[in-house]
Amino acid sequence: MSIQLPFRHLEPTFFAGLLDDPVLLVRVRQLGSNLLFDCGQIHHLAKRVLTAVDAVFISHAHMDHWMGIDTLIRHLHATPKIVDLFGPPGITDKLEHHLAGYDWNLAEENWCRFRVHDVHPQEIISSIFSGPEGFLRQPLGRRARNDRVIFRNRLSQVAAETCDHRVPSLIFRIEERPQLRIDTQKLAEQNLVPGPWLKELKYRYSHPGTDTKPLLIQRSTPAGTEEFPLEDIAELCRQIGQPQDHPGIGYISDIGYTASNRRRISSLLKGVNLLLCECTFLRAAKEKARVSCHLCSDDVNQLLDKLRPTFFLPMHLSKTYNRRSRELYRELEPPPGTRMLELPLHITPAPLRAEMLDWQEFSESPCQDDQ
Ligand SMILES: [Zn+2]
Structure with a gap:
């Protein structure tokens, strides 16, 4: 399917199927820089995609949004660069525990540094884990938040708002940076x-x-x-200045359908061109959605009516709907002017079963050392 997105610098790719853990990668084309949103199952992403990741944005640390951090560390740790990682309060402690789970006695001078930011509603508290020093944590200090923007590079910026999912869950707006054109x-x-x-x-x-x-x-x-x-x-x-729009992408991961979440979504994501939004449950399971603080199809319809994005990608449907995924697309009713995009059920590779391997051939092939 070919769609015309209105971005000059941003190239979004959703590396997950409807039932997979959500993973959004936004490439900032001219910078050759990748921004990664959520980090659950990511083992299917190519090494060159992961080594080009310069900043990671974690909505919350439930496993399906965070467990791939070890894969990311595996690909990045020996790369000479600084990688920024943003998440809700506590994300620095969690990364510290992951890093402390390995031996780093072979660390070299040119290894990477992870600069990690706990995003609180009023301030950001940062630390750095330096590869050459075995990824020991060093505090970098705190800064007050004057606006919602948490990250900027030369051509793009990411803004965040804290929503509730029984734990703090960040939602993101990714947009091209405003440039001043003089009249x-x-x-x-x-x-x-x-x-x-x-x-x-x-x-x-x-x-x-x-x-x-x-x-x-x-x-x-x-x-x-x-x-x-x-x-x-x-x-x-x-x-x-000449008036210009700033095309943007909205990313809503797991959140509950509460009044305060709705207010935050409206104020952060109004006017985005592409909206990616979780829709974990069908409408018959609304109560389940309320209990687990997720969205159901009716909730998403109401959000769409408010936000009116040009494109809308529903994601993160509960695996319990494995055989009923078509019902999701029937229940979702985007308003006029919004085009809904559909995902395959899975894009992560199916697991290998032992009987699929030809052991005879396997044992005769030359041994390859693991790297
Ligand atoms: Zn969750």
């Missing part, structure tokens, strides 16, 4: 003179909060070109 006519109307200050203005627009020094802008006056300190960067950008 030269509006610039002239304000008597502003183009110069190097425009480059600085564009940088500060895309990196809010990084520089608080006054920016000097150039304006033509009857006495010639003069410099003025700029008071309000956001206001000037509104006045001289």
